[in-house]
Amino acid sequence: MRHFDSLENCDPSHRQANLFSRLPDVLRHAMQAPTYAEHLKGINPPAIVSPATLAQLPVLRKSDLPALQKAKPPFGGFVAAHPGSFGRLFTSPGPIFEPESKQADPWHGARALHAAGFQPGEIVLNTFSYHLVPGGLIFDGAARALGCAVIPAGPGNTDQQLELIETYRPAAYTGTPDFLKILLDAAGKAQRDVSSIKRALVSGAAFPPSLQADIKARGIDAYQAYATADLGVIAYESSARDGLIVNEDLILEIVAPGTGDPVAAGDVGEIVVTSLDPHHPWIRLALGDLTAALPGPSGCGRTNMRIKGWMGRADQATKVKGMFVRPEQIAEIGKRHPELGRLRLVVSRAGESDAMVLKAEAKDDAVLQEAVSITLRTVTKLGGTVELAPLGSLPNDGKVIADERGG
Incomplete structure (x- = not known):
């Protein structure tokens, strides 16, 4: 199957119409939480039905979340539901506290793995951390939703991981690009067989061209994903290798740093994301990362917005x-x-x-x-x-x- 589902190659105007038809209900749900009610005070949800009207709402800066959550634990008053209604509860550096919804693939990563060539029935070595932070379970849940078996390895323990690879023969790797290189280098020195790994989805660290070339030379087809602990997988690379494709069910804006004002097409700006998860919506969350939009659809046929990927930090104070x-x-x-x-x-x-x-x-x-x-x-x-x-x-x-x- 070339695409994960029919959403990926739908008409962009249909996608936008669908997202913005759902947004008013998401806003109403968000405003049931006390801090969102204050943050969005005076907003009329039924009127927010287009990119232009969304851009009139205030941004919420991710960098402000630690202080807001400390003042109103655990989620800063941005979540109406009780913490016990979620499936898992995490923390990430900041600290920022995040809940995980109970549905399958709650961080929406399966389509990113599919775009990277992962197939049902394959074994995935997942080296993202499972300890307190959501990274490990973001990609664990995504792989299992796609029909893969997962080795919950986490980072480190290189010798034991090499034994796992030789025993289970995983076809795919998820983790940081740095740790993939560490594993491959260690395998070379110890003369261990890791040749079963043919593809990888990497995130969480820079993946410069020199490292891309090194991984490719070792016979591994590696793809990038842009993900955060708050939102899960935001954008991902496909076989077209022409930027990162924005995930479905997200509205991504690029704004002038320090503002909520959208930049001109093609200009570099800060990533702002609105998610449509009714259990834990984010409304114009400014992530502090820079990118720029690319024109037109991907060469792989996916029609959603494309971005250049991570281009630095917008928090330049x-x-x-x-x-x-x-x-x-x-x-x-x-x-x-x-x-x-x-x-x-x-x-x-x-x-x-x-x-x-x-x-x-x-x-x-x-x-x-x-x-x-x-x-x-x-x-x-x-x-x-x-x-x-x-x-x-x-x-x-x-x-x-x-x-x-x-x-």
Whole structure:
């Protein structure tokens, strides 16, 4: 079967219509939780029926969840259901506490494994951690939902894992790309046979081209997935190798860092996700990761939105002269001067002091330059110089604040 189900190659307009027809009920359910009720106060759920109306809702920053959950344990008031109604309860670094729903494949990973070539009846060596964090069970549940048997190995214990591989002969691997290399290197040194592993789905760490080439040279076809402990599998790679395909039942937006404003098509911005799980919905959760959308459908025939993958962090706040400067402040300068294009605040050292230069795309205009300088001081409460640059000259990399002070 080329696709996991008919959703993957449906008409994009049908997908969008389906998602946004379901969104009002999800919003109503979310607003039964006290913190969501306050966060979304004044929102009329039946009116949120399009990307434009969704973009009017406030974002919820993942970086704020630890403090919110500490104030209102365990889930910060964002979950209406009692913790005992869920199947499993996890924590991840932050700490952030996450519940797992009881249905099969609750983190929606089976279609990612299918796109990576995993087949029912195969054995999967799953080396994601099973200890307190959801990673191991995200991919364990996905593989079993696809009809695979799972070796719940977790990371580490390399010698024992090599014995498991030789005994069970798994065809597939799930885990970080780094640990896959560790296993393969250890097998080579110990002259152990791990040749049964022919494919892999990796996540949780960078998978640079050099490591991709190394894994491929060893006869393993490895694919990437972008997943988080809050949402499960968000996007995944297919045989077309042309970006990551957004998972079904998610609405993914790309916004200017520090704002909730969608970027222009193809621009780099922060990933914001709305999930339609009625048991634990996330409404415009800003993940702090950067990406950009790719045009058109995938070459594999899947029609959902494609993204370039992880392109860095959007959380670029930095201290200058003892005061934090944040991306949302730079975005505010842009709002006050709509004639500006991209903005980038470069922080460096001038002698023994911090220095700021705001690079702004605009036509050469001394009056505008002075006005932006005043706004920079007003918004950040710090002095800095403004340099105007030709329109389109600043990099499209999502970087709003560049700290070049080194160590």
